[in-house]
Amino acid sequence: MRRWLVLAVVLLCLGGTSAAIPAGPPGFPEREKSHSVWVFPLAGPVTPPLARSIHRWFRYARETPPELIVLRIDTPGGLAKAMRSILRDILASPVPVVGFVAPGGARAASAGTYILYACPLAAMAEGTNVGSATPIPIGGDSPLVPTPSGPSSPGKGTRPATGSAEDQKIVNDAVASIRSLAQMNGRNADWAEQAVRSAANLSAREALKIHVVNFLAPDIPRLLLEVQGTPFRFRGQEIVLSSLPTALRIFRPDWSERWLGILAQPDLAYLFFLAGMALLALEFSHPGLVLPGVAGVVLLILAAFALMILPVNLAGLLLVVLGLFLMILEAVVGAFGALGAAGVVSLLLGSLFFYRPSPAWEDLPSHPGYPVLVLVTVATSGLFLGILRMALKARFQRPLTGAQAMAGTTGRALESFRERGRISLHGEIWWATSTDPVAEGQDVRVLDMSGLTLVVEPVRKEEKRCVS
Numbered sequence: 001m002r003r004w005l006v007l008a009v010v011l012l013c014l015g016g017t018s019a020a021i022p023a024g025p026p027g028f029p030e031r032e033k034s035h036s037v038w039v040f041p042l043a044g045p046v047t048p049p050l051a052r053s054i055h056r057w058f059r060y061a062r063e064t065p066p067e068l069i070v071l072r073i074d075t076p077g078g079l080a081k082a083m084r085s086i087l088r089d090i091l092a093s094p095v096p097v098v099g100f101v102a103p104g105g106a107r108a109a110s111a112g113t114y115i116l117y118a119c120p121l122a123a124m125a126e127g128t129n130v131g132s133a134t135p136i137p138i139g140g141d142s143p144l145v146p147t148p149s150g151p152s153s154p155g156k157g158t159r160p161a162t163g164s165a166e167d168q169k170i171v172n173d174a175v176a177s178i179r180s181l182a183q184m185n186g187r188n189a190d191w192a193e194q195a196v197r198s199a200a201n202l203s204a205r206e207a208l209k210i211h212v213v214n215f216l217a218p219d220i221p222r223l224l225l226e227v228q229g230t231p232f233r234f235r236g237q238e239i240v241l242s243s244l245p246t247a248l249r250i251f252r253p254d255w256s257e258r259w260l261g262i263l264a265q266p267d268l269a270y271l272f273f274l275a276g277m278a279l280l281a282l283e284f285s286h287p288g289l290v291l292p293g294v295a296g297v298v299l300l301i302l303a304a305f306a307l308m309i310l311p312v313n314l315a316g317l318l319l320v321v322l323g324l325f326l327m328i329l330e331a332v333v334g335a336f337g338a339l340g341a342a343g344v345v346s347l348l349l350g351s352l353f354f355y356r357p358s359p360a361w362e363d364l365p366s367h368p369g370y371p372v373l374v375l376v377t378v379a380t381s382g383l384f385l386g387i388l389r390m391a392l393k394a395r396f397q398r399p400l401t402g403a404q405a406m407a408g409t410t411g412r413a414l415e416s417f418r419e420r421g422r423i424s425l426h427g428e429i430w431w432a433t434s435t436d437p438v439a440e441g442q443d444v445r446v447l448d449m450s451g452l453t454l455v456v457e458p459v460r461k462e463e464k465r466c467v468s
Contacts, residue, residue, distance in 0.1 A: 036247040037069075037244060037246075038066040043072075044075060046112070047078055048309065058092070068227070070220060071099050072220075074101070074102070075108065098119060100220070101204070102124070107128055113192070117185065118185075120185050123217050130202055130213075133195040134174075135196070185233060228241055229241075263305060264310060266310055266369075269302075270368040274320075279292040279296030316350045316354040320347055322343075351376065406449050407447065408446065409426070411424055411432075413439065413443075413444055416437075418437045419434070420432070420433050423444055444457065445458075
């Protein structure tokens with residue numbers, strides 16, 4: 001009996017131990033007994049693939065909560081929809097989130113400013129900056145700043161302007177959102193409004209001085225030391241983290257999210273768009289091929305995904321579409337190169353203005369790379385020069401069918417006739433009329449065609465001798 005009791009106690013202990021070590025997120029090692037700090041990198045433009053990665057990581061955090069989450073920020077901004085998704089994940093986090101603008105030279109600009117304010121604790125490394133949170137419409141080239149703001153403050157921008165009612169609604173909504181986040185976490189709400197209305201910016205030391213961030217730290221280990229013992233508000237309560245583990249777990253996007261990021265490359269999106277349009281044009285001109293149509297639809301869907309993320313210039317996109325339409329029209333109608341040349345020019349101009357400058361894509365020029373532009377221009381120009389050559393050749397070629405093709409050809413009489421009889425021409429038997437008598441077996445020349453009857457004249461022996 002004693003042995004059975006000992007065995008039962010051992011099994012209970014093993015069962016309790018295994019239940020106390022929950023499994024880690026898929027793709028990561030098993031969670032250790034000691035707590036760990038999870039680091040989520042937020043680097044580059046705020047796009048749907050990035051928001052998807054962060055949402056997945058926060059979902060893991062709800063399943064197996066770490067002690068603390070550090071959101072390492074280095075972003076020039078991005079799309080409002082993706083930013084809102086990240087804000088919702090931060091606000092719903094089961095554990096405190098520290099927004100950390102790092103390493104040196106990083107920034108939390110535009111959407112990054114909102115994300116930093118949403119974190120219960122905020123920190124910056126030396127040599128970083130925060131601000132420029134003015135919303136920019138997807139088709140615009142300048143921030144929406146409806147009114148000048150109040151007195152000067154550190155890092156405040158000086159670009160006031162008067163906007164439309166719609167612009168004011170967008171800016172006021174952004175101001176209300178960032179002030180709400182600042183008040184929730186007890187940080188400087190007045191400067192947050194300046195960052196939206198006047199595109200204000202602050203260095204790390206200035207941000208600490210006016211309480212935009214809670215502290216400065218050069219790296220994550222020093223950041224954790226600063227967090228320990230610092231009171232802050234989390235979900236309406238003031239808490240203090242007395243001790244934090246030193247074990248760090250840094251997350252990375254999985255292969256599917258990296259693939260989505262690759263699809264958003266400007267040159268690739270441009271080529272996918274052109275190739276998709278060309279394949280669809282081929283399918284419509286040759287119905288039943290199926291494969292070009294399916295491939296064209298797939299490429300256009302991939303291009304649409306990328307173009308929703310990239311700052312596309314609407315005028316440039318329309319010029320590209322117009323250029324493709326004119327080229328297709330040239331191939332169908334045959335305007336001796338006029339439509340094709342106009343299409344090439346329209347395509348080139350549209351490509352040069354295909355993208356618009358954006359703070360979130362500061363390294364993106366207004367057009368795809370020059371090698372891609374040269375390749376596309378040469379390929380399309382060569383295609384339509386070939387079409388022009390074929391059109392001109394067809395224009396001056398002798399007609400192959402109809403009355404014009406029959407005129408001047410020579411046949412042979414199958415019977416003697418004076419007005420109407422039968423002749424053989426091109427292996428076919430035709431009715432023919434002649435004002436001169438025609439002997440059987442005599443060669444005749446076609447002068448004209450009336451309906452299905454040929455008008456002919458006999459070929460004299462002298463003419464045959466001259467020809468020979």
